[in-house]
Amino acid sequence: MKAFSDLLDRLVLTPSRNGKLTLLVDYFRATPDPDRGYALAALAGTLDIGAVKPAVLRELVLERMDEVLFRYSYDYVGDLAETIALVWDGEKDKPESGAEEPRLSDVVEKIRSLGRTEIRNAVRDLLDRLDSSGRFAFLKLVTGGLRIGVSARLAKQALAMFGNKDITEIETLWHGLSPPYGTLFAWLEGGADKPALASPAIFHSVMLSTPVGEGDLENLDPASFAAEWKWDGIRVQLSRSGSRTRLYSRSGDDISHSFPDIVEAADFEGVIDGELLVGGTLRSNEPTRTFSDLQQRLNRKTVSAKMLGEYPAFLRAYDILFQGEDDVRSETFVQRRERLAELIDASQPTRFDLSPLVPFSSWDELERLRIDPPDPVIEGVMIKRLDSVYQAGRAKGPWFKWKREPFNADAVLIYAQRGHGKRSSYYSDFTFGVWTKGESGDVLVPVGKAYFGFTDAELEILDRYVRNNTVDRFGPVRALRAEPDHGFVVEVAFEGIARSPRHKSGVAMRFPRIARLRQDKLPRDADRLDTLLAMID
Known part of the structure; x- marks a missing residue:
């Protein structure tokens, strides 16, 4: 686990694409099978390990920590795996100094082999045996929440660089192979022929515009x-x-x-x-x-x-x-x-x-x-x-x-939630609404969610507003102050809009994103639901 956890730590702290590629290539070159194959599967989203439910993890950490203190810690950190990795007290149960951490392949194969009733003790034991970085990597692995800025495409590009191959060759083979990809790595290193695919109906790289x-x-x-x-x-x-x-x-x-x-x-x-x-x-x-x-x-x-x-x-x-x-x-x-x-x-x-x-x-x-x-x-x-x-x-x-040119509308922020990965300490996922006639006057109804479109500097402004204007909490979600004369207006761009009975407002936006922060506008000046309905009609 040590090499894998070190890789995750470095990937999280490396913003550039080329930097991430270098880290991945070096890891594939230095790590033996089957560990590197399981790591590749985890990064590319093809690892079937059997998820450990967050409720089980909360129960385990509360065996060793006050519940109120854990809630405060989780609220500050914003990510369950990272919070548990940092606060877990396993000193009294740690093995003697010099004992080796388990390999990634040992962890994957052990979790896969366990029945439902055996998971809790196994997870507790592994958290005790790992250091903070190892715990973080392990928890991300078993919860399926590996959000570190590495896409499946980037992982395949790293494989192509590692083996000096064309990425289209990797993508053509990809869906005919399975973790831990031993035959793939053997071919990339020149020690075996190109893998023969058992599955004839395979995926081929698409042409893009x-x-x-x-x-x-x-x-x-x-x-x-x-x-x-x-x-x-x-x-x-x-x-x-x-x-x-x-x-x-x-x-x-x-x-x-x-x-x-x-x-x-x-x-x-x-x-x-x-x-x-x-x-x-x-x-x-x-x-x-x-x-x-x-x-x-x-x-x-x-x-x-x-x-x-x-x-x-x-x-x-x-x-x-x-x-x-x-x-x-x-x-x-x-x-x-x-x-x-x-x-x-x-x-x-x-x-x-x-x-x-x-x-x-x-x-x-x-x-x-x-x-x-x-x-x-x-x-x-x-x-x-x-x-x-x-x-x-x-x-x-x-x-x-x-x-077509995108549609635009001015909306008011209603709810906010923490992001993931490098944004886990910021409120970066927003629900916004527009005005409509209610029983006792105008009310805001949610019409969409967005978590991109703004710059890092604008994210600082949005995050600060959330922290200073939270009026209620629903688990990880913060309800924001949103009144005609007090609130935060954003210009939302979206590709299309359609009627939707699943949403309270009756409409659903296609690919919404925050195009501009409209701090020059009061919430009362934001758009109305009738305006969005007219876009559909």
């Missing part, structure tokens, strides 16, 4: 490009080989279990790229529904028959990577689209359709279409070179995305 910036289109010939609508769903990849079908998110997460209706409807072999949506396909002449409806289906382990009926999912196809076993990524966009059209035409019409092209003759004409699209579920246009091949990553030139 670059946002249109000022002047990007001026010197480009519109006749060399095609345009498609950019639909407000989530980017997915459907991979089918033999009897095995898998649906992946753009980051490579397997989401097949949440969308069995699409997986079961796939009757073609190959790999297609598209947008996951809810509602009716263009071929069924039924309307496409909003992202809020799609959210009803996302991140569900099981989907009921009622849910399948109320929120039918389908895939709007953009591109094709493989047709059967043939890799067609080196063909031009025009050639691939001809293949894709033929494949979709033969597929189930209620589950698959083809993203339509948008006719245009000039960039000015396309801009007018972008600003006023024919469907509220469209959030802009995609622009693709007719001769572009399908290449992994974000190369500037072949594909562009030109999104």
Whole structure:
């Protein structure tokens, strides 16, 4: 655990991407199997260790510490794992000086082997045997809360640097391998052949677009490009080989279990790229529904028959990577689209359709279409070179995305909560609301949450306001003073808005973020719910 806990400590304190990559590469180089494989899985979110419930951890720490003192400590630190790691008193139970800490692999395999009734004693024993940094690493591991600024993509990039490979090779292999990745590390070190994948329906790195910036289109010939609508769903990849079908998110997460209706409807072999949506396909002449409806289906382990009926999912196809076993990524966009059209035409019409092209003759004409699209579920246009091949990553030139301008509204901060990782000591997660007519006058109703968009300096201002204007507490959440003449107004930018019966206000924002702090405004001057409803209508 010592090497792993040291790695986490350094990653938390290293803000730069290149610095984190160097730390990861050095760790992979110096750490033996299977420890480095389990560490990689923990960082990439693929480690299945069996979570220890926070309630159990609280009970254990309260065996050795006054409850009021623990609550004060937790409130100050803001992170359960870090608080317990710091306050845990295990001196009387520590082994004799010189005893070695357990290895990461020993900890993982021990926790995996225990039954539910054995967990409590095992956790207590491990907390006694580890130092403060080791306890922090262990608790983050078993609670699944490893938020240290390292994404799965960054971990894969570190692997590519470690083995001097292309990251697309790593990503192509990734979903066919499992922790502790012994065969992967053996190949990266040159001691074995490239791993053979047992799973044929694998994920392939997606091609990404670059946002249109000022002047990007001026010197480009519109006749060399095609345009498609950019639909407000989530980017997915459907991979089918033999009897095995898998649906992946753009980051490579397997989401097949949440969308069995699409997986079961796939009757073609190959790999297609598209947008996951809810509602009716263009071929069924039924309307496409909003992202809020799609959210009803996302991140569900099981989907009921009622849910399948109320929120039918389908895939709007953009591109094709493989047709059967043939890799067609080196063909031009025009050639691939001809293949894709033929494949979709033969597929189930209620589950698959083809993203339509948008006719245009000039960039000015396309801009007018972008600003006023024919469907509220469209959030802009995609622009693709007719001769572009399908290449992994974000190369500037072949594909562009030109999104609609974001919506904006002035809202009042209502609630705040501590952040995670390096923000765990700041109040950085905010719920905001707008005014509407209540029984006894105007009241604020929550319309969204945001935890980014502001600078570090602005975070200091927001955090200070929360600490000086908290009027009530609900567990980790702070209720803020928010009155017509006293409160904090923020300008919120968001990509879209839809009706939502799940929210008290009746609306849900798409990708809200805090665009500006409006300290020049009183809360009474913030927007009203009617304004947001008008945006929908």
